[in-house]
Amino acid sequence: MPFDFQGKHVTVAGLGVSGVPAAKVLHGLGARVTVVNDGDDERARAQAADLEALGVTVRLGDGATLPEGTELIVTAPGWKPDKPLFTAAHEAGVPVWGDVELAWRLRGRDGREAAPWLAVTGTNGKTTTVQMLASILKAAGLRTAAVGNIGVSLLDAVTGDEEYDVLAVELSSYQLHWAPSLRAHSAVVLNLAPDHLDWHGSMEAYAADKGRIYEGNQVACVYNAADKATEDLVREADVEEGCRAVGFTLGSPAPSQLGVVDGILVDRAFVEDRQKNAQELAEVSDVDPPAPHNIANALAAAGLARAFGVSAAAVRDGLRAFTPDAHRIAHVADVDGVAYVDDSKATNTHAAEASLAAYESIVWIAGGLAKGATFDELVTGAAKRLRGAVLIGADRALIREALARHAPEVPVVDLDRTDTGAMLQAVREAQRLARPGDTVLLAPACASMDMFTNYNKRGDAFAEAVRELGA
Template sequence: MTLDVSDLAGRHVTVAGLGVSGVPAARALRGLGATVTVVNGVDGERQRAEAAELEALGGVTVRLGDGDTLPQGTELIVTTPGWKPSSPLFLAAAEAGVPVWGDVELAWRLRGADAPPWLAVTGTNGKTTTVRMLAAILEAAGLRTAAVGNIGVSLLDVVLGDEPYDVLAVELSSYQLHWAPSLRAHSGAVLNLAPDHLDWHGSMAAYAADKGRIYEGNQVACVYNVADPATEDLVRAADVEEGCRAIGFTLGTPGPSQLGVVENILVDRAFVANRQKQAQELAEVSDVNPPAPHNIANALAAAALARAFGVPPTAVRDGLRAFRPDPHRVEHVADVAGVAYVDDSKATNTHAAQASLDSFEHIVWIAGGLAKGATFDELVVASAKRLRGVVLIGADRALIGEALARHAADVPVVDLDRTDTGAMAAAVREAARLARPGDTVLLAPACASMDMFVNYNKRGDAFAAAVHDLASGRVPDDQ
């Protein structure tokens, strides 16, 4: 069945999921005249409140506690991110010939004729930081913009809202891209590729292919990571508009059509009159906060997208200076007895943890949690020389411990055999015992947090609280 948004009046549409994406989708569909059924596998207090809000609109039915059954008469499914393609609901839809759109696909189709262009960002790590940097740069150029998408601001709310924008900085996850075949961004970037969410996508090839959808139909620039050839491969495979250019970013000296770093200066050899011989200074490394290598790469990717949109060099500098990172992303918490304590609880996979570990010279590493099927040998091999000691917490800590035993047997390891939230305070105390003045105690778990905490934010908060207790000399009751 082929449908367009103009065909939805009177149609029966099922929305898969509630929350930040599902509620706006249901409202938008009802506004188009569709009869809407929302299905959600969880039946909790928050879900019941959202259900009551939607059903008050009329023409919306919410089924809680049942996300598997395809409602009778469904002619289209609009899904929120996270629902696997292999879900029974989608298997039933495929058998019945019912199309599936993501909430991003719906937002893209609902854009008006004068809609602002999208500068889109994806990647295994660094998406949110890059998108927020990009928005800061665009704002510094005097443009009306917003950081939206997977960053927690629904694209549907923005597309259907009254606020006029010149351009949008859009974060897109692999889940969202999977269900958004019509998306055609002004310019797009894939920051990096590393194994993640393979249980959802089924294979690394499928995961990469979904990330690569961000380049399809790009008009001006496909931004890729010179240090990650897989991202350039995705550019080569993309079907783009005539004249669209491949733009690389690198932490080294840039070649033509690249942005990079020369003597602690971020420079542009892509959007200049003579890129064979000229380079435009954009900012200093010290303008990037924090100036860790992976964050400099984020800044270069953001700068490339902004320059593709015609932003002047001064706006890149001013935007990066104005940018403040979100909490729990290589966040310096405190110095205690000459030791720096850094919270990178957002490092929920090995790729992110590697970037974090690469940022410091001598580290006592706090790691562990839910491994999500990851292996840790490569991470340990690459970081062993930096490790002063390791404190392991969480359900899958043994996997990291085994990799340490194989590849860094001389590094002291403390294995905390507990998964309660109080384990973080014990981990910080053990890390302080292992650390020497000049070292960094780094929370970069390389794992998800849900075995011990509600989310990575709560994990980071627990780390920061434990560090502040250590600084003040307080000892928690759970010692």
């Protein structure tokens, strides 16, 4: 039964990119909305004034107390489950939804047919895969958008005037935690590695929240054949009868898999007699950039598109049309025979591992906020590829110590500074270590907030420093 919001007292937890739209949508549906927010800064006060002008009640600086009479909480995805507000809600029997759950419940509310969701999650690669998927769907002539944790908000997509045939949906572990009713047409978990454990409490809880994306899938649960944990999540999921497990691999695919044969992306899942037949989809060279982890992203996107009935030609055309976002293994320039590559988006060890695997001889620029990560496994795997390393940021000592343990022969420059100007010095030191044919790779394996506003600003600083080298 659809949830009736008319006259219901709904508390929205958190302002910001999800809270403000949720409050406006709920108010428009006739709910009595109260917004609670921990912060009370200038931005929050401006957002509060905007909402109060509509008749929404806003309580700034008080995100812990459950407003009296609350019948439902809609929370910003980043609010941790152990917050006192949610403890009080649990004790009072008040349900807690995220903005994704709200969007899911509002699908088709205006009488239009609800667009199916093709959903993507994973520790790394979500945004790129969703963008690839949207490009493929558009190449097939379908009305679609990349939504969720990217681009158009899900609430706007399901409540706006534009009609869609299908949505390509990026979902974080936070969003999945607060979305108990979500049932996708098909979904993929790209990979699993330790991340956000301070929020989830354990790797097991993190994986379980990622695995929610498979619950109730209708056609295909796509998984990474090289990451057994993703296949385990498929096995544990309660799906609709007839839903299939479909793997993707960088090797030759088995039946019910997509993979790579002689530089060709091929499908042995969505073809007749998949024991004997395969369908060519695209060439590896159609994927930009053709790094191994990005080929995996392309195969995952293709798997979801094929599950929705998209032709092989549309997969090829969509991949060719796709242009990756900035700061994702982006080639900045060649200077004196050395390639400079910006992968500032590699904010954890799993992402950095994929980036380092894409090049043969590397001068690695790394460091920042480690977020509790350890670097021994990363360094061990990359040691043979490293020409040198330049370390920046607050937690660079953790990487330096891992290099000393597992790659003692690799020269290391440790920059004892955390100002934004350190990037120019880092690039100059990397240039000094590099030889023609090498790649200077910014793949920090850490968050950026010790030195930069976000990873975009860090990548911009790297690109500007490289341009100064070539000036």
